[in-house]
Amino acid sequence: MALPERTNNAWEMNPFYLKDLQGKVHSLEDWKGKVIMMNFWASWCGPCQYEIPEFVHYQQQYGDRGLQLIGIGVDEKRKLANVARSLGMNYPTLVLEPSAAGNLMRKWGNDAGVIPHTVVIARDGHIKYIHRGQMDEEAFNTYVLPLLK
Amino acid sequence: MKVFNRISSIALLVIFALLTAPGIAAGKASEVLVTVGKTPVTAADLETAVRSSPFAVQFNSLEEQEQAVLRGDLLQRLVALRLLYLEAKARGLDATPEFRKEMEEYRTAQLYRFYIQKLREQLRLPEDELEALKAEYPGQPDALAAAKAARLAEEFRGLRLLSLQLLRDRQHVRFFEDRIVEGITPETVLMEGDDVAVRYQDLVKEGDFPKMPDPEWIKERLYQRTELLLFAQAAAQENVDIEARMESYAQERLPALLTEQMEQQWVPDEKALRDYFDATPDLAKIPERWHVGQLVTSSYAQAAALEKRIREGESLFALAGRYSIDQYGRAHNGDMGWLKEGEGNPEFELRLKNMADGEVSDIIKTSKGYHLVTVLERRPGKMRRFSEMKDKVRQAIINDQLAAYLKVLNEKYPVDWKILADSSAQGAKSE
DSSP, X not given: OOOTTSOSBGGGSOXXXXXXXXXXXXXXXXXXXXXXXXXXXXXXXXXXXHHHHHHHHHHHHHGGGTEEEXXXXXXXXXXXXXXXXXXXXXXXXXXXXXXXXXXXXXXXXXXXXXXXXXXXXXXXXXXXXXXEXXXXXXXXXXXXXXXXX | OGGGGGSOHHHHHHHHHHHHSTTTTTOOTTOEEEEETTEEEEHHHHHHHHHTSTTHHHHTTSOHHHHHHHHHHHHHHHHHHHHHHHHHHHTTGGGSHHHHHHHHHHHHHHHHHHHHHHHHHHOOOOHHHHHHHHHHSTTOHHHHHHHHHHHHHHHHHXXXXXXXXXXXXXXXXXXXXXXXXXXXXXXXXXXXXXXXXXXXXHHSOTTSSSSOOOXXXXXXXXXXXXXXXXXXXXXXXXXXXXXXXXXXXXXXXHHHHHHHHHHHHHSOSHHHHHXXXXXXXXXXXXXXXXXXXEEEESSHHHHHHHHHHHHTTOOHHHHHHHHOSOHHHHHTTTEEEEEETTSSOHHHHHHHHHSOTTOXXXXXXXXXXEEEEEEEEEEOOEEOOGGGOHHHHHHHHHHHHHHHHHHHHHHHSOEEOHHHHHHHHHHHHHO
């Protein structure tokens, strides 16, 4: 997959900084060394709400093997926080202003701005897989599980 | 529907209070929230109602209090549906031949669905074929998924036909297509097996067509019906348990049937609509609306000074953006949007009604301060004609009548709000 920053390694890309729901600023490097699943979602998105409970399950089951889900919520913070509470999300959500979303999503291989959109990053930073739309168990088993070994 | 909110406003308030309490929403699925007659409504029933409602996605993004209000409203609807269900059964609506036939059709459809699902689950692409597809579409998950789906669909078609042929042979099924001719009767048998048959009346409902429909269309239905019956029969022989689904269907259908029956009583003819329309003139009224500009000050002196500046040519909107004490108005440069007659201060509305568009009022004193207002644009009110709003009148009658009817049913069948009792107990403990 070709990304606009001409690299296939997350740690070689220009970092971005976003606040989580508690207001703490993060960059992706906070989770360097883990297998990262970065999921762009929004409160109005039905498919997102179908896959998030699965992600919660993955985080619970594979967290100790180095899996780190990170939600990038393209929405108002209040709504994101409500969904996080309602669905019992056990991983961080970073707040991305919808007006600024297009640019960041493009950098991560999402030209069309489709939500949900998930990027899988290996421990060494390599972007192993980009999934457009709702991610199913088969995709997780095929592209994420092998990275956790 | 508003109507369900009228069962008991006190109950609603208490339910609301209870549901806003942390932990209630996340209560145990089996927890009984309320019993209607002898049937319980559990936390799981309520969650199912939430998840299948049109606002299911939006629900998760709401505040806890808003979620509690919606849960309370849905719980009242569930109670109302149970009341209607009990009454429908008491009236024997579940014992009519029509309803029994409907239930039988539903059972057949559910069994058929089970069988089809079972066939699907048997399908697996051989490992080597799967590997070949993966090699053909490396790193293209969408293309791989489409290729797999196409292969599985092909396999499924074959498996389905094979299963059907097997069941037809086992039942010694024979078709009598030559009987599809003019003069066919409802009882004419068009397919027969050891323990299965299809008659003309199973395919073409009497009275639906003035004369016999296209024979090819009938044949198509005949083969579809045969497949439905054979697969359903095969599923039934496996003792598939679909009783919970049947009960759930009856719980949805019987209240609807009773409501349909009652609606016939409540709105028997056009005269009933006309009488209600004449007796409820407000129903036809479309209120006047004004697009309002406004400046508010805290003192008469400041309002007078600003009025003078406006009369001398300054813009009310520019001044409102700088001086209005009304936060919304200041943020929007005095543009207050559209106001509907009956929604505002009556004295205020009287002025708006009598002002010309663009005219700036003299100072109006209200509890919020001293106002200078203007009307940018107005849409005059009018009365709708009966012919334009028959559907609305009908719905208004049904809403009124159903609310009253639910009150009656509420007295006939005991409704025991368990969550109220639990709450009292918790309250007692916390004191």
